[in-house]
Amino acid sequence: MTDGTPVGRRVVLGMLGLGALGVAAGGPLSRSVSGAVRALARDDPTGLSGLLPGGWRYYSVTAHQPHRSTADYRLTVTGLVERPGALRFADLSRLPRTELTSDFQCVTGWRVPGVRWGGVRLAEVLDSAGVRREARAVTFRSFDGTYTESLTLDQARRADVLVADTMDGRPLSRDHGGPVRLVVAPMYGYKSCKWLGGIEVVDAVRPGYWEHYGYDVDAWVGRSNGRDDAPTGDGEPPA
Ligand SMILES: Nc1nc2c(c(=O)[nH]1)N[C@H]1C(S)=C(S)[C@@H](COP(=O)(O)O)O[C@H]1N2
Numbered sequence: 276m277t278d279g280t281p282v283g284r285r286v287v288l289g290m291l292g293l294g295a296l297g298v299a300a301g302g303p304l305s306r307s308v309s310g311a312v313r314a315l316a317r318d319d320p321t322g323l324s325g326l327l328p329g330g331w332r333y334y335s336v337t338a339h340q341p342h343r344s345t346a347d348y349r350l351t352v353t354g355l356v357e358r359p360g361a362l363r364f365a366d367l368s369r370l371p372r373t374e375l376t377s378d379f380q381c382v383t384g385w386r387v388p389g390v391r392w393g394g395v396r397l398a399e400v401l402d403s404a405g406v407r408r409e410a411r412a413v414t415f416r417s418f419d420g421t422y423t424e425s426l427t428l429d430q431a432r433r434a435d436v437l438v439a440d441t442m443d444g445r446p447l448s449r450d451h452g453g454p455v456r457l458v459v460a461p462m463y464g465y466k467s468c469k470w471l472g473g474i475e476v477v478d479a480v481r482p483g484y485w486e487h488y489g490y491d492v493d494a495w496v497g498r499s500n501g502r503d504d505a506p507t508g509d510g511e512p513p514a
């Protein structure tokens with residue numbers, strides 16, 4: 276959108292639908308943002324409400340940015356697991372750590388190359404709770420109280436899906452979803468739920484927040500949302 280990249284019709288329809296519902300972008304705008312960016316933030320229905328250093332944009336679908344310190348942070352793991360419970364930040368830190376570097380790509384067209392994420396593989400978190408045989412999918416809930424996401428169990432077990440607590444070698448900032456966010460590296464940014472508060476293991480995929488407005492549930496970068504697979508090159512997904 277901001278750089279003229281075509282966006283699939285379903286995404287545009289989704290955004291129009293959101294606009295019609297009157298959901299406004301909220302959250303604090305950084306003092307350095309220009310008038311043009313303020314106008315963009317007001318008009319962009321996707322939750323964009325400001326610029327962050329390093330080419331990032333700040334997204335939140337809620338007006339108030341939630342806060343948890345590492346001391347009061349809890350990640351609940353519930354649903355189809357043998358050992359439901361709540362992990363503290365320190366519990367997460369005791370699981371095997373990993374790092375991965377990947378480009379972060381929002382479906383609206385902006386991209387931050389080579390982001391280095393650190394944390395724990397979601398698979399480790401799932402294994403620590405013991406996934407039951409009938410499980411097929413995982414849902415994620417933000418402690419902002421509104422945002423949700425979902426993956427199939429196979430997607431959730433990929434090595435490039437992290438419960439992340441560092442970005443580029445520093446503790447994950449609150450703006451970027453700290454203290455802990457989900458990072459689904461091979462998919463568009465909307466899968467990467469910020470301020471991750473709950474993981475529920477379930478029997479079927481439940482479409483997440485944006486997916487109710489037309490974004491694809493399987494959000495592979497370059498292979499979803501009508502971006503790169505259009506026969507006519509106009510961003511229209513194949514029928
Ligand atoms: N809780 C929550 N998570 C979210 C969002 C959001 O609005 N709320 N926006 C998503 C979208 S569309 C993108 S592109 C990324 C943006 O991450 P950033 O704010 O760190 O740039 O967060 C994703 N995760």
Ligand SMILES: [Mo]
Nearest residue numbers: 381382464465
């Ligand atoms: Mo996004």
